[in-house]
Amino acid sequence: MKITSRFTVAVHTLLAIHRFEGKSKTTSEFIAKSVNVNPVVIRRILQMLKNAGIVEVRAGSGGAELSKDPSSVTLYDVFKAVDSLEGELFHFHENPNEACPVGKNVHKVLDEYLENAQKAMENELKKTTLSELFQKLSDIEFPGGKTSKNI
Amino acid sequence: MKITSRFTVAVHTLLAIHRFEGKSKTTSEFIAKSVNVNPVVIRRILQMLKNAGIVEVRAGSGGAELSKDPSSVTLYDVFKAVDSLEGELFHFHENPNEACPVGKNVHKVLDEYLENAQKAMENELKKTTLSELFQKLSDIEFPGGKTSKNI
């Protein structure tokens, strides 16, 4: 029914990695405290982000960092990395009756529109990059912009 | 993770009600056979569609029919009627740590973008009306258009 919280946890994780870069070692435990979930959940998500080439994770020594320019990573990339809808956002009932003219054709009638709806959502996510999010967090934290990294 | 199959079942139901109008009594059992689910599932969905003012259901005598002009009912209306996301498509982790600058502000940073993504999807669904779907089903069933109702 809803999209997993993995997605927002992943974004939260990336925000934390950036925010505390050079300030704290961003271990799974550290991030877990900020998100308020079990560290294993963070490790699992870090793995998915790693597989998507978005972060580097240091086994042993601990901590994670971005492995891409944040202006080249969109919310969509993060979404795809962790929330594998395996393609489909909408969930079709499995076995419509092929002997019925409606059951036989529902897919042909509907699929196109459902696809478009999903794509509209995904395209919207593609509009936002991590660097925008970092900037926004910074703006919220330091309204004057004094301590912003971007001066 | 995914959107309930209730949505596609509901559309299927509406297609069936229209397709068999005047030809068969569209009881929950009849529709259930086309969709291939339990009749109770159809009754529940018919209730939700009724509450949304989209259909009339005849208790006792049986059957259901559209109570609105199909050109005024969009996929979005159906979606809202049966798949109560209670607002949110995306699912936020519950209790981010307020003591952490990231945990304290994730919502402020992210909400706007998530909302926009959901709205993009919903707006896409608003573009399609039931009458378009009926027409499309008819076109698929009767490619020549001979038996189409719209001659």
Add this chain to the structure above:
DNA sequence: CGATGTTGTAACTATTGACATTACAACACG
């Protein structure tokens, strides 16, 4: 090189929500 802290991952549990199913009272209409 060994102690320490961390990741990577498996295994198990708890919880949640959708859907299936059974059952039956309320109801409409011939």
Add this chain to the structure above:
DNA sequence: CGTGTTGTAATGTCAATAGTTACAACATCG
């Protein structure tokens, strides 16, 4: 009135997420 249907509650089943424990593999520091 009898039949077939809806409306709805109660219960069962199943899949997926997330929580938790546990531990081997690994990196780094002293």
